[in-house]
Every structure is written in C-alpha cells, then in structure tokens.
Amino acid sequence: MDAGLLAQYAVIALAVLASVAFVFKRQFPGATRRLRIACALPLLREGRADWLRRLGRRIAPPSLLSGDDGCGGCNSCGPKSR
Structure with missing residues (x-):
C-alpha cells in the first residue's frame, strides 16, 4: 500500500472517529458521562x-x-428557545 494512500485512510478514520464522538456526546450525554467515569x-x-x-x-x-443554580446535568443553562 502506498504511504500517501495510507495517510489518507488514517486522516479519514480520524475524521470519522471525531464525528462519531461528537454525535455520541451530543445525543447521549448520560451514557457519555458514565463511559468517562x-x-x-x-x-x-x-x-x-x-x-x-x-x-x-x-x-x-x-x-x-458544582454549586450552580441550575440542574447541573447538561451545562446548557439558559432560556429555552421555542
């Protein structure tokens, strides 16, 4: 396998892993917290x-x-948009 092609595959794999991690953290915050713990x-x-x-x-x-006035769960305190 050519070194350039291998580097391209590595970059694509890193991009896919980063996007999966972002979606997992965004959609499943409780599971992400338990996994980190x-x-x-x-x-x-x-x-x-x-x-x-x-x-x-x-x-x-x-x-x-942490002593915040909010629920302390998602760190997205603020007015809710409707």
Whole structure:
C-alpha cells in the first residue's frame, strides 16, 4: 500500500472517529458521562503513577455538585428557545 494512500485512510478514520464522538456526546450525554467515569476510575486508584492519575482527572467528567443554580446535568443553562 502506498504511504500517501495510507495517510489518507488514517486522516479519514480520524475524521470519522471525531464525528462519531461528537454525535455520541451530543445525543447521549448520560451514557457519555458514565463511559468517562468508567474509564477514569481505574486510573484514579491509590498507588497508580502520578501521570496515570493526572490522565484520569482529565478524563473524568466535571462534578455535578458544582454549586450552580441550575440542574447541573447538561451545562446548557439558559432560556429555552421555542
């Protein structure tokens, strides 16, 4: 396989993965949150390397108990358009 064709396939695969991730996050926010928690928890356990714990904190979703006046679920507070 030609190197240029392989690079083209890699770019297309990255674009498809990015669009799937965007749609999944947009359409299924609860499932996205649960998936992020499931991925982050093993990295945050006691005894892990510091770089793994930092990665786990980056993956983990923001806390729902942030003190906002809204529901704290979707972070799209504001007037609802009709």
